[in-house]
Amino acid sequence: MHFGPHLLLAALEGLVTSAVLALTALGLSLVFGVMRVVNVAHGEFFMLGAVLAWAITTAIGGHPALGFLAALVIAPLIVGAIALVAERLVLRRLNYNPEATIVATIGMLYIIQQLALTFYGPEARPVEPPFSYRILLPWFGYSGYKLSVIAASALLLTATWLVLTRTRIGLVMRATQYDSETAQAFGIPVGRVYGGVFALGAMLAAIAAVLIVPISQAHYLMGQDPLLLSFIVVIIGGLGSLRGTVVAAVLIGLSDGIISMFFSPTLAKIIATLLVAMVLVFRPQGLFGTRSR
Amino acid sequence: MSEASPVKAYALHLGVVGLLFVLSFLLPEYYHGLLARIMVLAVFAMGYNMLFGYVGLLSLGHAMFFAAGLYGAGLAVIQLGWSVPAAFAAGLACGVVVSLVIGLLALRTTGVAFMIVTMMFAQVFYLLILYFATWTGGDQGMVVPQPARVLSFGATSLELTNPTVRYMTALALFSIVLLVTLAIVRSRYGRVLVAIRENEERTKMLGYDTFSNKLAAVVISGIICAASGAAYALLFGYVGSSFASVQYSILPLLWVLLGGAATTLGPLIGTLFMYYVIDITSGYTSAYLLIVGIALILLVLFFPKGILGSIRQRWLGWLP
Numbered sequence: 001m002h003f004g005p006h007l008l009l010a011a012l013e014g015l016v017t018s019a020v021l022a023l024t025a026l027g028l029s030l031v032f033g034v035m036r037v038v039n040v041a042h043g044e045f046f047m048l049g050a051v052l053a054w055a056i057t058t059a060i061g062g063h064p065a066l067g068f069l070a071a072l073v074i075a076p077l078i079v080g081a082i083a084l085v086a087e088r089l090v091l092r093r094l095n096y097n098p099e100a101t102i103v104a105t106i107g108m109l110y111i112i113q114q115l116a117l118t119f120y121g122p123e124a125r126p127v128e129p130p131f132s133y134r135i136l137l138p139w140f141g142y143s144g145y146k147l148s149v150i151a152a153s154a155l156l157l158t159a160t161w162l163v164l165t166r167t168r169i170g171l172v173m174r175a176t177q178y179d180s181e182t183a184q185a186f187g188i189p190v191g192r193v194y195g196g197v198f199a200l201g202a203m204l205a206a207i208a209a210v211l212i213v214p215i216s217q218a219h220y221l222m223g224q225d226p227l228l229l230s231f232i233v234v235i236i237g238g239l240g241s242l243r244g245t246v247v248a249a250v251l252i253g254l255s256d257g258i259i260s261m262f263f264s265p266t267l268a269k270i271i272a273t274l275l276v277a278m279v280l281v282f283r284p285q286g287l288f289g290t291r292s293r
Numbered sequence: 294m295s296e297a298s299p300v301k302a303y304a305l306h307l308g309v310v311g312l313l314f315v316l317s318f319l320l321p322e323y324y325h326g327l328l329a330r331i332m333v334l335a336v337f338a339m340g341y342n343m344l345f346g347y348v349g350l351l352s353l354g355h356a357m358f359f360a361a362g363l364y365g366a367g368l369a370v371i372q373l374g375w376s377v378p379a380a381f382a383a384g385l386a387c388g389v390v391v392s393l394v395i396g397l398l399a400l401r402t403t404g405v406a407f408m409i410v411t412m413m414f415a416q417v418f419y420l421l422i423l424y425f426a427t428w429t430g431g432d433q434g435m436v437v438p439q440p441a442r443v444l445s446f447g448a449t450s451l452e453l454t455n456p457t458v459r460y461m462t463a464l465a466l467f468s469i470v471l472l473v474t475l476a477i478v479r480s481r482y483g484r485v486l487v488a489i490r491e492n493e494e495r496t497k498m499l500g501y502d503t504f505s506n507k508l509a510a511v512v513i514s515g516i517i518c519a520a521s522g523a524a525y526a527l528l529f530g531y532v533g534s535s536f537a538s539v540q541y542s543i544l545p546l547l548w549v550l551l552g553g554a555a556t557t558l559g560p561l562i563g564t565l566f567m568y569y570v571i572d573i574t575s576g577y578t579s580a581y582l583l584i585v586g587i588a589l590i591l592l593v594l595f596f597p598k599g600i601l602g603s604i605r606q607r608w609l610g611w612l613p
Contacts, residue, residue, distance in 0.1 A: 036405075094594065103550070110583065111583055111587060118580055231409060266423055270420045273413050
């Protein structure tokens with residue numbers, strides 16, 4: 001294969017990564033933006049989504065599309081419910097103190113990871129894609145499912161954007177983000193908004209995981225990389241900015257895909273992490289973000 | 294508070310050191326080895342406490358300081374064939390360099406950004422260890438050969454692999470760091486650090502250069518953690534990348550939170566307690582990370598001051 005098609009393949013792979021990353025990072029970004037909570041357990045919600053997707057598709061059987069659709073609906077709901085419980089039981093009692101919540105979410109990370117290891121086991125398990133149509137390009141065939149992941153992610157991102165900017169729920173969320181005390185004074189149930197946002201953030205990660213699990217397998221440690229990459233995306237895109245998050249996700253996903261195809265993936269990670277740390281040190285508002293409050 | 298009772302404070306700390314010395318002759322073999330390890334790791338926790346407890350800077354990347362000492366000392370012995378004291382010094386030097394660079398960069402941020410930045414630098418450090426697997430042994434790690442682990446003074450030589458020598462060396466390091474920490478927190482400089490923790494703006498207004506004070510604290514913390522790492526490599530003979538992973542940045546936080554942040558003896562108590570909890574529960578379950586997770590959540594929810602912190606608040610106000 002020549003360089004051109006090789007690059008195209010790398011770019012396509014990168015776009016799939018970007019699509020999943022954008023959804024995951026958006027969840028992290030919403031939680032941070034509205035609640036000012038850095039959710040270290042976010043990657044574990046992602047992992048839970050994938051593991052649940054495996055469990056649901058195995059339980060339902062039959063045509064792969066049936067199980068997959070069920071997983072796409074049920075897995076995020078379960079993960080959202082777990083997140084809601086965690087938020088009510090732990091984060092709310094900590095008054096959303098930024099440092100205490102980081103320690104608490106680290107605790108959640110360990111608990112969820114260990115429970116997944118105990119009940120799901122250390123194996124990586126595959127989930128069958130709902131359809132196995134291959135699109136034939138002149139140089140290579142490409143999985144139609146992967147392209148549909150990109151489309152689904154774009155759809156979901158647009159939907160989230162519409163909810164945030166055009167609906168009452170979005171308005172309430174933005175008001176809480178802007179100034180929670182004033183929002184409270186105007187009768188917005190800030191506590192309930194926080195619970196909802198935390199659950200929504202976890203659900204976005206779970207949906208991303210269900211989408212990716214037919215491509216990469218479900219494993220109890222699979223939450224580590226998305227967590228780190230989401231942090232990177234959210235920081236580069238500017239904390240709490242949706243447009244920045246999407247742009248950064250595409251940027252990071254593409255460069256990750258291309259760099260890891262031509263160089264060592266470890267080196268790619270080292271460079272990306274170091275660059276982001278430097279961004280945080282020298283330009284804390286992010287590359288695209290506006291001044292954060 | 295502590296001004297009134299310097300004698301009491303020093304007596305208490307010397308008493309703890311004495312108790313640990315006596316325990317060396319009383320403990321059965323298994324716990325003897327375990328306690329030596331706990332003392333070395335408690336030094337790590339004390340280094341962490343220096344920054345987290347007294348300056349209020351929560352770092353999520355201290356594994357890199359520990360690993361700087363661990364690899365600095367380990368590589369000096371394995372790759373360069375240096376003697377034990379020289380290797381220990383090399384470990385400390387690595388700790389100084391790493392903490393100085395990280396301090397200069399990370400201290401430009403505060404709060405949550407500081408936590409994330411330190412975590413990311415530690416991750417870079419960890420990945421670098423994996424990337425240069427030819428020298429570092431990658432995720433397999435390296436074993437420091439037994440014949441190299443000997444302290445020699447002229448004709449006499451002490452083998453660090455001997456349990457008693459190992460215990461006493463660990464105790465010596467622990468006692469030195471404990472007393473140095475006590476001296477630091479009781480000094481003028483220690484008061485400035487606490488003032489920064491309580492109200493940085495006001496401390497700045499009173500004319501203190503908070504940045505260089507914080508930087509010094511990061512370096513002191515880095516040296517102590519590196520000392521712990523170097524001692525770990527030389528005493529226990531294993532240098533591995535897992536010690537640089539995020540988990541080893543979280544563990545000292547857990548130990549300090551449990552024992553009591555900003556107490557000199559808290560790190561020891563936290564490390565000891567956590568090790569015993571894991572030791573006991575490992576009889577029932579292999580899921581020790583679950584215990585760590587639950588402990589972290591319960592601590593921040595119900596005992597944010599930790600064991601010694603609560604004791605100091607209720608009964609012993611003079612506790613340093």
